[in-house]
Amino acid sequence: MLLATRLEPQQPRLLESIKGKIALANLASVLVLLIVGAVATIQFRELARLLSTVSDGAEVLMRLSHAYDEREQLVSSFSKGYGDASAPNPDARVRFAAVAEDLLTHVHTARNKFTGGKGAGLLAKAESGLTATLRRVPGIDRLGSEQREVTVIEMEEGLADAVGQIAEAKLEASRALGLRLSGVTVELQKPERLFWLAAAIGGLIAVGISFFLRARVSRPLEKLSVAVAALARGEPTPVPVVGRDELARLGTAFNGMAETITERSRSLRLVLDNVGDGLLTCDLSGGVLGEPSKNTLSWFGPVEEGTRIADYLFARDERLRDWFVLGFDQLVGGVLTFEEALEQIPKEFRYGDRTFGITFRPVIVGSELSRILLVLTDVTERRLLAHKEREARDVYHLASVALREPEAFTEFVADTNKRLARVATGSDVLLELHTVKGNASVMGCDYFASRVHDAESREVERVLTAEDVAELTNHWRELVEASEAAVGRTVNSALVIPRSEYDRLCALLASRRERDAQMLARSWSMQRMDSVFQRLSRTAEQYASRVGKRVLIESDGGALVVPRGPLDELWSCLVHLVKNTVAHGVEREDGRVRGGKSLTGKVTLHAVSRGDELSVSVRDDGAGIDWEALGVAHLDAARRLDTLTKNGSSAREVTEVAGRGVGLSAVRKVVESLGGRIVVRSEKGRGTDVTATVPAQGVFRVAEGDLASAVGAR
């Protein structure tokens, strides 16, 4: 606007001088065209003359062709009409006379038009030969027979000679015509050459004019426009002002204006650079517009205008970049509203060791979206604090587990260590991560579980790296160390026995009942199913309350005493089975009402020992498995199990708690590695029973009561 008002007074005179120069150029072009036209006229006249001789030649050729085509008629009608004296043929004679006359006319006309060459001479001979022969025709019938025969032969020969001459003349005529046509072609090239010459001269004049205009008009304007562009970029460059013409005055005005604008934008920039956030503007194709604010530059380094935002901010993370590009397309695509589209775009990302939040503000000019302002906020500290808080919560939960149930803690730690080690070697990554995640969330380590979930997601997308695993393991180790530090001892390697047991051992040793002492000590390596079931029940109840379900846990077979070995291995499987049951087996309350069941789901834990095997089952009265829906209703139990553990989950929604269907596969894997097997019995709407059977020697049953006394009694 400012520029326009200052330009106005100069405009008319500027335009006048440009117009004058263009008029001069036009005059020069017209002159050149006139000269070219005159020369072309002369050349075209010559061409026209040549063309008229060509048309004569064409007529000659045409007439001779006619005459030549009639040769057979001429000779044959003569032979028929006059050849046989005894049978004169009047029709043939009439035809002969007509053909001969026609032929004579053609030959005569062609002879008159034939110019140059020996063609005219040939035609003259043919004409006189024909005339002479025809003159003999009337006398034929008056001759004696012998004389007549000779005369007919002679006349036939005369006709043949004439025809031969016509043929020769025709050849001559076609040659002459060919020559003339090539002459025309040559002649035609002259105007063409003239045309190119004119074009070249015209081109030269045009180049001259454009040089002139460039030096006088466009160069100064160009410098001005470069300066304007530089001003737009924020690098004010004064225009060199030479002379005193209109353009020079324009330059001076521009320099003054540039100074004002620069001053204004400098103060504006000072404000923007001192905002805590980083600012970055981009056009609708995602290219950087202008210079980002100081914070942005210091975080992400310098950037050239036009660089794609995705390449600038997400250069180090291809996944994020693709995500951003897709989201940005939605943002400017106009199909979704801006707010809806924002849902599709990353709002937080890591860059180096910092985390940034990113918000998008539409810049609307008129009613059109014209560009987008990105506000980048360094949220590293905030995130770090949040993480620290969640970590602390994990430590608190794990430490309380360690205090309340040291055995569960020890088993959990040992199991998780083992599984993370397997993940690090790359075997059964998905299974192991899933198991670790499930166990962690049962233990209340939500933050750790969420990180394992992230790792699992990355593995599903096949982008899990060794660094990710190392980081996860490191986090785990810190969590365990912090928990142990909170509890105040290294639980991992401790054997926990009640005080009364210890006192009893001392008493036995004091009274030298060494055999009993031995039995007692050995009993510490045994475990009653009761205690296992108690822990499982607690786990299931906690878990159920977390997912908003109500369950009642019953147990049966708690009087079994089992060596720790197999149970330690089986523990994580049982946790998994219970978790599965609560998460998938038992319905929510509304589902149970619909199924006509009591509001509280019933879960039964059951242990039984047969021979050298121990079977533990987890049974519920929940929704059961829809074998029909899985398409395996017709298969036997083993095949059904294969389907359940191979094809993944039958759950529709993957949640952090449960759902990728690797749970049962993991359990099966562990049980089979122990030399055992899994049996799943289920009926839709009635419930599910999963039984794990493993080899276990030395299992025995005790009466209700305390294990140690049972051992002591033996």
Added chain:
Amino acid sequence: MIKRISRRLLAASLVLAALTQQNTARAGRQLAIVVNRGASTSSLTADAVKSYFLKQHKQWPSGEKVRPVQQESAVHAVFLSKVLKMSGADYERYWLERKYSAAETPPKTVEDGAAVVKFVGAMNGAIGYIDVGELDAKAREKLRVIHVVSY
């Protein structure tokens, strides 16, 4: 085996001999090149005959126009192979080429020896060919034989 082959060879050579004999039996025939009685020429070489028939020379030494005539009978083939020393296809190709380059046509064609006698007898400068067997006394009156070829 070898005996049988040699017997067959013998039989084949006998047949071949018989054929050869038949050829020699026909070898007595002759072809005469004839011109009009009034012509000044009395004899011509085969090459000269060829050049007149192919219209490579169009005038007799006396300045008279050469008027070659050919016949449609079997003698024509003999004339082509013995005098012009050309195959039928070569001869046709020759005239086709001449027609397009110089508007030249092949010699006048008549039916048989009698027609040749009639034409050559009537026209000054005419030249033709006939089997010597057809050359009777009356024909000899009008024509002159200038070259003879055995076949």
